[in-house]
Amino acid sequence: MKKFKESFSLVGNDAMVLGGKFLHLRCCAHIINLIAKDGLHDLKDNVEAIRNGVQYVRASSKRLEAFEQKVESGKMTRGSLSLDCKTRWNSTYLMLTRALKFRLAFDRMEAEDKLYNDYFCETVEGKKRIGPPSKDNWDEIERLVRFLVIFYNSTLVVSASSTVSSYKCYNEIVTIERNLLALSTNSDLKLSLKAEAMRDKFNKYWDGSKKLNKMLIIVSVFDLRNKMKFASLCFDILYGKDNAKSKELTKAVKEVLENLFDEYNASSSSQSQTASSSQSGQESQGDLYQKMDFESDIEYQRVDTMYNKLVNENCFQDASSELELYLKEKVETPKANQLGIKFDVLGWWRINSPKYPILASIAKDQMLAEIELQDSLEKEFESLCKL
Helix, strand or coil: CHHHHHHHHCCCCCCCHHHHCCCCCCCHHHHHHHHHHHHHHHCHHHHHHHHHHHHHHHCCHHHHHHHHHHHHHCCCCCCCCCCCCCCCHHHHHHHHHHHHHCHHHHHHHHHHCHHHHHHCCCEECCEECCCCCCHHHHHHHHHHHHHHHHHHHHHHHHCCCCCCCHHHHHHHHHHHHHHHHHHCCCCCHHHHHHHHHHHHHHHHHCCCCCCCCCHHHHHHHCCCCCHHHHHHHHHHHHHCCCCHHHHHHHHHHHHHHHHHHHHHHHHHHHHHHHHHHHHHHHHHHHHHHHHHHHCCCCCCCCHHHHHHHHHHHHCCCCCCHHHHHHHHCCCCCCHHHCCCCCCCHHHHHHHCCCCCHHHHHHHHHHHHHHHHHHHHHHHHHHHHHHC
16 A cells, blocks of 8 residues: 555645545455454354254254254244355354254254264264354353344445445444443443453454544545534544544544545636636637727627636635535435435435535545445456456
């Protein structure tokens, strides 16, 4: 990243937004994945015991039939057991949550099914197969699932590949930290220790909002249902209302937002001036024709031309007005949410771009960048597969 910034800065002073200060953005899905995998790794024997139990049941139709009999006799709700892919923690989460619902059936298999018990006496690569799942195994997994549900739901949000999700990331990050903080003070000692360990991993990458790329907060402001009110609420949740840290972060985010707006505004202004110069050149040529027609030295000027020139010179004079107008207006409460229809944030900016031309340009760049990156990564992956 350092080499890239050095090389790309040679293109020009405006080659990178805000000088590339916020160019390095950690992948939210990857960090969530690392934290969740850490939790699973610490309890790998407990997970393996349940995985082996599920694997036994799914190995043949006769075993599955015997298991279903235990489910029916125990008056449990019928359902299927899923076997996970070891390299995908979210599939392990789904396997564990499903297995927990049939905990009683597994206990009855251990008490009544000799073949089930013999299966766990077998050796795999010289080691006895772990299991059958004990009470301690189930209790530890139950604690773990209470954590993993937080990460699982957040992963579904930030891993979307066909829709824009960057403006939702900060909400997921704060949700994770908020829940880890609450669980770390839980009366269950084992639960609180596990939460503390996972929070340490979380802080390694994000540490609240200190190590977080502020562009993730900025892009949440471009969700018209949130604006700065949502960001301010998040700061209050993490650090306390009217806390010095909360105020400092609010100020820092507003400063970055203003700098970003000023940069886009300057770029738009220079383009407008270029177009204006071209237009004024044509107008002066028209004035020359008028003078030639009248055979007079008196310069011919149109009032509408003078007005257009005045507008072009002064339309960007108050650089903060558009940003201030957006932030001061009430947040949107779309009826689409009540009907179960997903709200199209990017579509709103497209429709309202005449009212907020600079902000719409920033919103488009920030939100579409992730999809363009995903497309390029997919193409690169396809080319590597061909090789």
